Amino acid sequence: xxxxxxxxxxxxxxxxxxxxxxxxxxxxxxxxxxxxxxxxxxxxxxxxxxxxxxxxxxxxxxxxxxxxxxxxxxxxxxxxxxxxxxxxxxxxxxxxxxxxxxxxxxxxxxxxxx
Amino acid sequence: xxxxxxxxxxxxxxxxxxxxxxxxxxxxxxxxxxxxxxxxxxxxxxxxxxxxxxxxxxxxxxxxxxxxxxxxxxxxxxxxxxxxxxxxxxxxxxxxxxxxxxxxxxxxxxxxxx
Numbered sequence: 001x002x003x004x005x006x007x008x009x010x011x012x013x014x015x016x017x018x019x020x021x022x023x024x025x026x027x028x029x030x031x032x033x034x035x036x037x038x039x040x041x042x043x044x045x046x047x048x049x050x051x052x053x054x055x056x057x058x059x060x061x062x063x064x065x066x067x068x069x070x071x072x073x074x075x076x077x078x079x080x081x082x083x084x085x086x087x088x089x090x091x092x093x094x095x096x097x098x099x100x101x102x103x104x105x106x107x108x109x110x111x112x113x114x
Numbered sequence: 115x116x117x118x119x120x121x122x123x124x125x126x127x128x129x130x131x132x133x134x135x136x137x138x139x140x141x142x143x144x145x146x147x148x149x150x151x152x153x154x155x156x157x158x159x160x161x162x163x164x165x166x167x168x169x170x171x172x173x174x175x176x177x178x179x180x181x182x183x184x185x186x187x188x189x190x191x192x193x194x195x196x197x198x199x200x201x202x203x204x205x206x207x208x209x210x211x212x213x214x215x216x217x218x219x220x221x222x223x224x225x226x227x228x
Contacts, residue, residue: 004156032214043116043204043219044157051214089156093213099170100213101147104156 003027004092006105014113019077021108023090026071031094034102035064035075038087048075052094080112117141118220120205126226132193135223137205139186143218145169145211146188148180151202151222163188164211195227 005024013019021035031052036044050057050064050073057064063076077084090105117140127133139146145164149157159172163182174180177195182188192199202224206217 006156034216036219041221043118043206043221045116046216046218049214049216091157099162100145100208100211100215100217101159101162101170101172102149102157102217103159104149106156 002106003030004090004103004105006088006090006108008108009106010109010111012111012113013080015082016079019075019080019084019110019112021075021077021088021090021110023073023075023105024071025073025092027092027103028071029094030092030103032092033064033066033073034091034093035062036089036091036104037084038089038107044089047088077110080110082112082114085110085112116218116220118205118207118218120203120220120223122223123221124224124226126228127195128228129195129197131195131227132191133195133225135190135192135203135205135225137188137190137207137220139188139205139207140218143207143209144186145208145215146182146186147206147208147217148174148188148190149204149206149219151204152198153201157204160190162211169211192225197227200225200227 034049091102148160162170208215
């Protein structure tokens with residue numbers, strides 16, 4: 001049972017335009033959400049996070065939006081740059097417990113065309 | 115560079131064999147996590163350790179075991195290997211293993227079982 005879903009395996013965007021990556025989750029106990037970026041032959045790198053008490057968090061070109069009622073979050077990258085081309089993983093954690101284990105989606109491959 | 119190191123980078127072995135994957139966390143981090151990424155799958159949480167003690171367990175097979183040593187490095191042991199165990203295995207670390215701490219990932223070990 002996939003608790004975190006990224007339904008778009010890939011996305012292609014022109015340089016300078018906005019990239020929007022989407023993620024849905026099913027477990028209402030999740031209270032913390034993260035985006036990781038992964039280049040080939042490297043481990044995932046933390047990008048941005050959001051707590052369930054917020055609906056938006058911004059860090060430079062990256063903004064994450066959380067819609068708790070829809071159990072949906074999205075990552076906006078603007079403007080997109082060729083160096084942003086990577087696989088983006090959405091992840092969730094929390095459960096209100098003591099563990100910090102992450103539940104990941106299957107990833108979206110973003111290609112930013114020059 | 116996340117500061118998390120994993121060895122070996124690549125491992126090729128045969129079915130039925132046993133292998134050990136090694137991880138050194140970032141300096142100062144007490145908690146270590148193991149994740150498995152199979153083909154077309156997101157990262158699946160296997161197990162978490164904090165300061166030598168197991169803290170959380172995911173869908174880790176009984177053929178797999180892990181431990182964290184007094185110097186905080188961790189090893190993941192995979193035995194009676196099957197073709198389906200071929201995957202990327204990532205180690206991550208965080209300071210205290212608490213909820214909402216950022217996890218820093220190593221570059222991974224690619225395991226191929228023939």
